Amino acid sequence: MSNETLINKDGLRIDGRKLHELRPTKIEVGVLSNADGSAYIEQGKNKILAGIYGPKEVHPKHLERPDRAILRCRYHMAPFSVDERKSPAPSRREIEISKVIREALEPAVFLEYYPRTAIDLFIEVLQAHGGTRCASLTVASLALADGGIPMRDLTAACASGKVDGKLVLDLNDIEDKKGEADVPLAYMPNLDVITLLQMDGQLTIEEFTEAINLSLEGCKQLHVLQKEALKSKYISVREGVKE
Amino acid sequence: MKNDSVNRGSGQWVVPGSFLGVIEEFTPGAGTYADKGKIFANVGGQTLLDMQNRTVAIFPATKGVKVPQVGSYVVGQVSKMQSKTAVIRILKIGKEALSGVFSGLLYISDASQSYVDSIHDVCKAGDIIRAKVISQTNRLNHLSTVERQLGVLYAFCSQCGHLLQQKRYKMQCDNCGKVERRKTAEDYGQAIISDGDKEYESKDSAQKQERARD
Numbered sequence: 001m002s003n004e005t006l007i008n009k010d011g012l013r014i015d016g017r018k019l020h021e022l023r024p025t026k027i028e029v030g031v032l033s034n035a036d037g038s039a040y041i042e043q044g045k046n047k048i049l050a051g052i053y054g055p056k057e058v059h060p061k062h063l064e065r066p067d068r069a070i071l072r073c074r075y076h077m078a079p080f081s082v083d084e085r086k087s088p089a090p091s092r093r094e095i096e097i098s099k100v101i102r103e104a105l106e107p108a109v110f111l112e113y114y115p116r117t118a119i120d121l122f123i124e125v126l127q128a129h130g131g132t133r134c135a136s137l138t139v140a141s142l143a144l145a146d147g148g149i150p151m152r153d154l155t156a157a158c159a160s161g162k163v164d165g166k167l168v169l170d171l172n173d174i175e176d177k178k179g180e181a182d183v184p185l186a187y188m189p190n191l192d193v194i195t196l197l198q199m200d201g202q203l204t205i206e207e208f209t210e211a212i213n214l215s216l217e218g219c220k221q222l223h224v225l226q227k228e229a230l231k232s233k234y235i236s237v238r239e240g241v242k243e
Numbered sequence: 244m245k246n247d248s249v250n251r252g253s254g255q256w257v258v259p260g261s262f263l264g265v266i267e268e269f270t271p272g273a274g275t276y277a278d279k280g281k282i283f284a285n286v287g288g289q290t291l292l293d294m295q296n297r298t299v300a301i302f303p304a305t306k307g308v309k310v311p312q313v314g315s316y317v318v319g320q321v322s323k324m325q326s327k328t329a330v331i332r333i334l335k336i337g338k339e340a341l342s343g344v345f346s347g348l349l350y351i352s353d354a355s356q357s358y359v360d361s362i363h364d365v366c367k368a369g370d371i372i373r374a375k376v377i378s379q380t381n382r383l384n385h386l387s388t389v390e391r392q393l394g395v396l397y398a399f400c401s402q403c404g405h406l407l408q409q410k411r412y413k414m415q416c417d418n419c420g421k422v423e424r425r426k427t428a429e430d431y432g433q434a435i436i437s438d439g440d441k442e443y444e445s446k447d448s449a450q451k452q453e454r455a456r457d
Contacts (some may be wrong), residue, residue: 013370035340037305055310056343066382083306109284110276114310116382118343145259148305150285190260190283230258230287236302 027229036128037147040140045129050143055117068111073102077125104186104196110150130173157186158218257284274301309336339401347384364424371397
């Protein structure tokens, strides 16, 4: 397997993308009728659903904060989302990703507007194919916006990494597992603030800087898609009112 | 980022984080915030530029976030009775149903304009009640049912659980004949409490839409 190349002679990756190309992405906002806000993303073979509920009263009471709302996040992978059945119980990895997503979204949300309340965010990965933490962040930010929660900015997230000695954007599952490094990054484009930065594998300082810039470019492209998805939802709502 | 501000006029669609202008040209209004001298949207919707007063605001496209505030009218269910208070699970604020619940406290002295002997003459556990938030001291939503349109909307017999019928000075159960007392709202038995309905319907349209409760 190690002889198999991830990038072919023409400089194309195993799924036919160029080195600095995102996976085809489809975003839809307002897909769940019972949630206060929701969104759905398909990024390549990733399929992720996010819903938010609240602000609502905090239970258990000791978690509530007198000066702000708390954001509670659950990232969960469906048992059928990966090749081998995954136990539905939250794994160590899922608990950590929940925390990482929550901390990446907290700077974007005006939590101080709703003291002593909780905002619950549920992210369900229906199909996983690499880069789900980034796609989850992208879609969670839209679910919050759809719920009317005041936010400083939308958060877009995208990974870049090193595969076959070359820096590539938006790694899929195979590239993530066989590649040399992976740099997920979340970004608020209007404020120019990075809210999540992780690295797995090894990169030189030059490669790392370049990888960050690559991820930032990916986030900016995703942000355009996020804006389009939100605006088309707003316009459809407005038309629904007129009818 | 900058291209959002090129077209100056009301009615532009914006998303949270969209750049709207700088604080030298506008005062940030509802749905906006200022950061380092720049004004951004904090909710999605359409811009409202007031060139006379130099303010910018957002007309939100999403349904607003609902939390109880002093002065808001709420509908809820009585969950627990204590000797002088009733604990109410708030299910609806204004005309929007909540996905979660908030709790509120109705104290006997805030229940009615006239003297009441006992909180049990105001409401009982399980009743649907409309109230107003009068204070939020001690981290509690203190409720009042003094106004005419406030009070019990649907009361249930404490003996058999059937809907009580309002007679002149009393509440009576058609099923078992038990007589009880309540502080009722003026539209007792006719209020619509589902999501999105108008909070105070006129009486005939309310009757038409009233769904069978059992």
